Amino acid sequence: MADLLPVADAQRRLLSLAPARPAESVELREASGRWSAAPVTARRTQPEHPVSAMDGYAIRFADLPGPWEVVGESAAGRPFAGRVAARQAARIFTGALLPDGADTVLVQEEARREGDRLHLDGEGPALAGRNVRAAGLDFHAGDVLIAAGELLTPARIALAAVAGHASLPARRRVRIAIAATGDELRAPGEPLAPGLLPESNGAMLAAMLAGLPVEIADLGILPDRHDVLTAAFARVRADILVTTGGASVGDHDLVRPALQAAGAEIDFWKVAVRPGKPMMAGTLGDTVILGLPGNPVSAFVTAQLFLLPLVAHLAGAADPLPRTRTATLGEPLPANGPRADYLRAAHRDGRVVAAAIQDSSMLRTLARADCLIVRAPHAPAAQTGDSVEILPFGQRGALTSYKNKA
Numbered sequence: 105m106a107d108l109l110p111v112a113d114a115q116r117r118l119l120s121l122a123p124a125r126p127a128e129s130v131e132l133r134e135a136s137g138r139w140s141a142a143p144v145t146a147r148r149t150q151p152e153h154p155v156s157a158m159d160g161y162a163i164r165f166a167d168l169p170g171p172w173e174v175v176g177e178s179a180a181g182r183p184f185a186g187r188v189a190a191r192q193a194a195r196i197f198t199g200a201l202l203p204d205g206a207d208t209v210l211v212q213e214e215a216r217r218e219g220d221r222l223h224l225d226g227e228g229p230a231l232a233g234r235n236v237r238a239a240g241l242d243f244h245a246g247d248v249l250i251a252a253g254e255l256l257t258p259a260r261i262a263l264a265a266v267a268g269h270a271s272l273p274a275r276r277r278v279r280i281a282i283a284a285t286g287d288e289l290r291a292p293g294e295p296l297a298p299g300l301l302p303e304s305n306g307a308m309l310a311a312m313l314a315g316l317p318v319e320i321a322d323l324g325i326l327p328d329r330h331d332v333l334t335a336a337f338a339r340v341r342a343d344i345l346v347t348t349g350g351a352s353v354g355d356h357d358l359v360r361p362a363l364q365a366a367g368a369e370i371d372f373w374k375v376a377v378r379p380g381k382p383m384m385a386g387t388l389g390d391t392v393i394l395g396l397p398g399n400p401v402s403a404f405v406t407a408q409l410f411l412l413p414l415v416a417h418l419a420g421a422a423d424p425l426p427r428t429r430t431a432t433l434g435e436p437l438p439a440n441g442p443r444a445d446y447l448r449a450a451h452r453d454g455r456v457v458a459a460a461i462q463d464s465s466m467l468r469t470l471a472r473a474d475c476l477i478v479r480a481p482h483a484p485a486a487q488t489g490d491s492v493e494i495l496p497f498g499q500r501g502a503l504t505s506y507k508n509k510a
Contacts, residue, residue, distance in 0.1 A: 108376035138274035147268030162206035165232035209235035253422025275420035333362035349398025
């Protein structure tokens with residue numbers, strides 16, 4: 105095991121192979137799922153002036169318990185142009201500007217109006233300023249609202265819009281080329297002769313990358329021929345080249361020598377992880393190479409641990425590594441061996457249970473899982489009720505979240 109790289113070291117080395125992509129300006133409606141390339145500051149104060157938080161009447165707190173004369177109305181977008189003087193009130197609606205002179209809103213449920221005469225019909229506000237949103241309650245002009253490297257979520261996009269932005273700085277989309285290798289592979293749906301298999305990694309990886317800021321080029325299925333592989337790799341113009349299969353040590357595992365023949369430099373090969381040990385990373389010019397195992401389950405796990413974080417890193421995430429969560433174990437687990445183990449598991453009655461058979465050929469087991477249980481190298485046996493670390497899946501089978509500044 106001495107030649108196997110620990111997962112954390114492999115992730116660190118992979119992310120060091122290339123910096124984040126160049127920045128560009130992205131319209132708000134196109135910004136979801138991108139990461140901010142620079143701090144986003146408020147161009148205005150919100151609210152710019154005191155506004156009502158309730159429907160009711162704008163009054164002077166000193167004039168309680170009334171009565172008052174109603175002298176006007178303030179609605180959102182149609183403020184009252186006058187001033188509320190002593191013993192006067194203005195009808196006001198939620199979000200409307202508080203008229204000059206008023207400092208408090210009497211909610212309509214505690215008011216009784218007779219023509220232009222207003223009476224207190226309840227306890228009334230206990231403090232001056234009640235039911236009023238002060239100027240700058242949300243933020244002030246110049247405040248940093250989104251830090252560089254933060255994910256542009258729907259809520260942050262709305263925040264930027266209210267802060268006066270029509271576009272946001274984000275990193276250019278990451279260009280990814282995906283190539284499956286193997287003479288035994290055929291396109292999904294094609295008739296199969298004995299010994300042939302449908303190629304599933306390309307569609308799986310595309311689904312895992314859905315929602316991320318990427319552009320995918322499908323290189324299709326490449327045969328186990330050194331010259332064809334070398335020529336195909338030399339033609340790639342992408343930020344990331346992902347290969348599946350052919351990265352082990354068999355006579356037909358030609359991806360690594362073909363990459364080197366095309367001019368690639370291999371940074372590391374073989375990681376102390378199960379499943380997915382024969383994984384490879386390096387560079388081919390400005391392209392980062394990620395050689396994943398051909399086994400679909402192994403490809404899935406290594407894509408979770410390496411491909412998705414690499415994409416997030418190149419797309420500008422401040423901390424691209426996926427976060428684990430703590431869960432309660434539903435059934436015992438044996439002691440682990442020398443490699444980090446990522447067990448397919450599912451939640452049952454609030455606890456996580458690992459699949460009984462973890463054979464890496466079983467895609468059905470993966471399809472039924474909603475997370476991976478993370479077992480550190482040499483972890484001792486775990487009992488029912490123990491806490492374990494898990495990597496949850498989203499609806500598309502990708503990790504549900506990345507570490508992100510609050």
